[in-house]
Amino acid sequence: MSSILFETRNAVGYITLNRPEKLNSFNREMALLLQDVLAQCQSDEVRCVFITGAGKGFSAGQDLAEVVDPEGPGMARILSEHYNPIVMAIRDLQKPVVAAVNGVAAGAGANIALGCDIVVAARSASFIQAFSKIGLIPDSGGTFYLPRLIGHSKASALMMLGDRIGAEEAERLGMIYRYFEDEQFMTGAEKIATTLAAMPTTGLAYTKKALQWSFNHTLPEQLMNEDKLQQRAAATHDFGEGVQAFLEKRAPQFNGK
Template identity: 70%
Template sequence: MQPVLFTIEGGIATITLNRPDKLNSFNREMALLLQQKLDECASLHTIRCVYITGAGKGFCAGQDLAEVVDPQGPGMQRILSEHYNPIVTRIRNLPKPVVAAVNGVAAGAGANIALACDIVVAAQSASFIQAFSKLGLIPDSGGTFMLPRLIGWQKASAIMMLGDKIPATQAEQWGMIYKVFPDEDFVNESKKIALTLSQMPTKGLAYTKQALTYSMTNSLEQQLLLEDEFQQKAANTHDFKEGIQSFLEKRAPQFKGE
């Protein structure tokens, strides 16, 4: 059974983490295959949105601990440098929107990989857990970077140290994620978001994504200069011209992602 399922339909690449018997916890094979599929998403012009979810009851329970304690396993340093860090970097550098559709528990690296995505939605029964402290570890996969910026220093510090289980509804109220849907509506509603994104001006969305990433470390002056640079690039795209023309002609735009 492939640990990562991959399909393309209507401009949407769906990536499904597929170790349901392990709540989709990561081993080396799954981590490397996910990187490969993210590279494919970046290279194919026909893909205009990426939708990441989990098979079965969970989104991703983080690292498969059996691999950590295996004397023949990759070891912690390689797990971070060759598995999780490249995954997070690929998600943030991907010039297309990435939707995390959290269908169940997202724990440890699974939670932080979800939070690295551009739009995070969750089923009502889903939850987020920074499980690292209960193993004597620190949050990784960009968690110490993303989470304080999403919910503030105090809440991030508390849930990372205490390892509290945060229900999806609480995560939405805190601003950790975008939206929660009832379980029975989750797949349809989350895919509607991906469909909407896949029909929008892809290059403009990519510049927006880059600008948001740079804003985490830029000064205001640097960010204003960056906005000027990216706005000029966006104004030279086919989709900008189509957006203006469709507005003047009072019709729905037909964006091509160009």
């Protein structure tokens, strides 16, 4: 069976990391397949992307057996050909990406989740910056996103100590959007995705771009960026539909254009 499962329902592209016997740890095959599927999600048929894991875990990060394999790709290629392209593909997608963390998210698995636009988790899920336990540094964008989400001091401690953070604590820290009780998790997570898919997704894409730009622009520069993107948003079909629906006191019918 494929290490990545993919289907589209109700304009949501559902991606499932599927190596449950390895807690969905990444090997080269799985990493390259995920890149291929994310590229497929550029299709107009997909208006929101939903990433979760099969079985008990979201992803335990890198499969270490591949790292120590003398015939394996080696660390340099694992980063440059596996994780870095995955992180950039998620950020470059012009549509919202939801990470539904169903269990442990460790190492690269945690940081890929944190790089998504909206992160939700089951109460029993946990997040671990496991790199320090084996003498590595956080990768897959972890040193970029985590301090921006929870602050430098807390991020530094979690990365150096490798503490396990439960979903409730992750929500309290601002690491994730929210957690659900386990029995309500998938229903709640999918509701978020289907809600996003029915929204004016071009405007959401511009919001995603504006947030990304805010990381390295001054306030005057960001105001100019907002001006540019707002003009584009105002020229979309969905803006016109949203205004007309408001005036006519009816529910809008957005098409993502």
